[in-house]
Amino acid sequence: MHHQIVTEYWSKPLAEWAAWMRTAKRAPGTIYQHTYRVGRLAERHPRRSPWTITLDDLVEHLNASEVAPSTQRAARTSIRSFYSWAVAVGRLERSPAALLPPVRVERGRPRPAPDEVTTIARFHRDRRIPLMVELGYRAGLRCCEICRVHADDVERTIDGYALRVLGKGRKLRVVPIESDLAASVLERAEGGWCFPGRIDGHLSASYVSKLISTALPERVTAHQLRHRFGTRAYQLGGKDIRAVQELLGHASIATTQVYTLPADDAVRRAALAAA
Structure with missing residues (x-):
């Protein structure tokens, strides 16, 4: 910007x-x-x-x-x-924007990051980046959520570990995570912010996005890590769209429906199988 x-x-x-x-x-x-x-x-x-x-x-x-x-x-x-x-608040009697026509947006397609991204990121010289990638890839966090991960957000439940995430609109959600990811967060955070910075105590979302992009293949974005999580959560988790909506923190289930579509590689496999 x-x-x-x-x-x-x-x-x-x-x-x-x-x-x-x-x-x-x-x-x-x-x-x-x-x-x-x-x-x-x-x-x-x-x-x-x-x-x-x-x-x-x-x-x-x-x-x-x-x-x-x-x-x-x-x-x-x-x-x-x-x-x-x-x-x-009384600045105007009538809004000039009230009659702006709605903008039609075509339904998107999932663009999950390729599986090799974690392998590539694992060897990055900046040791913060592998964990940032893991949080997007394995927990579905946005960059604006990754930047604010704190040690206190990790909780032990009866079923295992979970991460409390304060998402868009200050909506809290709880994302189950595996024990190794929980351990990585706690080790890096050392009781505080996972990714400390000079503003508000933690890094900004834009800087996290910039850091992650240095570890990803060309034309793969940080948000595609979240796409990968959402698509796999739907396909491998019983195709429960409400559960995926909760995991991703979407206000509207229409947004989550993007992840119910088959990924491009699945479409390709089906086409080649039928050829």
């Missing part, structure tokens, strides 16, 4: 909106993403107040760059949230 320069017309409203979201206990990552997306609109109209923006301006902004439909949908969500707040 590039460094934003927001003029005085927008800086105070954005700061007030961010404070309102903090009061509502929105997650720091959510607040950052929302304000960043509306900040892109602010950069397009630096000499105008946000209260003078029209529906036509918003439509033009959303269509101004070639981005993925999911990115455009996220921008629409943030803009609608900003102007809904403005109406709620």
